[in-house]
Amino acid sequence: MSHFKAPPKKNLGQHFLTDRQYIDMIVLAVDPQPGDRLVEIGPGQGAITFPLLRRHGELTVIEFDRDLITPLMEASEGVGRLTVIHKDVLQVDFGKLAADDGHASGQIRLVGNLPYNISSPILFHALEHAGAVRDMHFMLQKEVVDRMACGPGSKVYGRLGVMLQAYCKVESLFDVPPGAFRPPPKVDSAVVRLVPLPAGEVGISDHALYARVVRDAFGQRRKTLRNALQQVCSSADIEAAGLRPDARAEQIAVVEFKQLANYLSALPP
Numbered sequence: 001m002s003h004f005k006a007p008p009k010k011n012l013g014q015h016f017l018t019d020r021q022y023i024d025m026i027v028l029a030v031d032p033q034p035g036d037r038l039v040e041i042g043p044g045q046g047a048i049t050f051p052l053l054r055r056h057g058e059l060t061v062i063e064f065d066r067d068l069i070t071p072l073m074e075a076s077e078g079v080g081r082l083t084v085i086h087k088d089v090l091q092v093d094f095g096k097l098a099a100d101d102g103h104a105s106g107q108i109r110l111v112g113n114l115p116y117n118i119s120s121p122i123l124f125h126a127l128e129h130a131g132a133v134r135d136m137h138f139m140l141q142k143e144v145v146d147r148m149a150c151g152p153g154s155k156v157y158g159r160l161g162v163m164l165q166a167y168c169k170v171e172s173l174f175d176v177p178p179g180a181f182r183p184p185p186k187v188d189s190a191v192v193r194l195v196p197l198p199a200g201e202v203g204i205s206d207h208a209l210y211a212r213v214v215r216d217a218f219g220q221r222r223k224t225l226r227n228a229l230q231q232v233c234s235s236a237d238i239e240a241a242g243l244r245p246d247a248r249a250e251q252i253a254v255v256e257f258k259q260l261a262n263y264l265s266a267l268p269p
């Protein structure tokens with residue numbers, strides 16, 4: 001008899017994965033190794049949770065829906081050691097979670113079929129704790145994964161991709177159709193792997209300035225850098241940083257955005 005009786009809640013983005021093939025593909029992509037500290041965001045009715053728990057023996061999950069907490073704990077009996085954190089994931093300090101634990105690496109591995117309505121805030125929340133996170137495997141809207149993973153020249157290259165790729169290696173793994181979920185979402189989905197770069201490899205001297213340059217550059221995509229960045233720097237600065245003032249943001253690689261932001265941060269105030 002199923003432990004889970006409450007119907008799916010739309011406001012919590014509940015689309016439960018039911019297709020075994022995709023569940024297996026996610027577990028295979030995560031490929032948990034002995035000693036790994038796995039943390040799942042939004043376990044729901046446990047579609048990914050229990051296969052991971054069976055394979056790995058222990059798992060921490062963060063779930064906001066109170067109706068799922070007891071059923072998750074009951075269903076884990078005899079399967080493995082499941083720690084359930086009943087909280088909004090945006091209020092969870094991943095740094096503390098990783099440090100609290102006796103595991104050797106001091107880092108957690110995040111997994112989740114994310115609630116699509118808050119997927120971007122969750123991504124940026126995880127990035128704020130990038131030092132505590134070894135990698136992330138997330139199911140998201142395919143359209144969002146495409147924006148995260150593409151490079152300059154692509155129609156969907158923009159602020160999200162340039163922000164994420166500055167801090168992570170981003171790899172789109174596979175697509176998942178609506179029919180793999182209950183209830184089916186209106187959009188296609190995809191699984192993405194994000195691996196935060198070691199702090200020494202990020203190469204950004206002023207993070208707020210980098211974010212500002214990227215935001216303004218893509219604020220008006222049709223504009224040249226010279227016009228879009230008027231509030232931040234001059235045409236001469238853009239040129240001195242090695243970029244063309246008449247280029248548009250969608251033509252600029254992540255490394256060039258870093259170059260420009262670092263040049264500006266080194267200018268005297």
Ligand code: SAM
Pocket residue numbers: 012013014015016017018041042043044045046047048062063064065087088089090112113114115116118
């Ligand atoms: N992992 C399950 C699966 O694949 O079938 C459920 C995925 S469902 C798309 C998203 C899950 O995230 C739901 O269980 C929902 O209750 C949970 N959730 C929504 N908002 C949340 C939040 N702010 N913090 C933690 N969990 C949340």
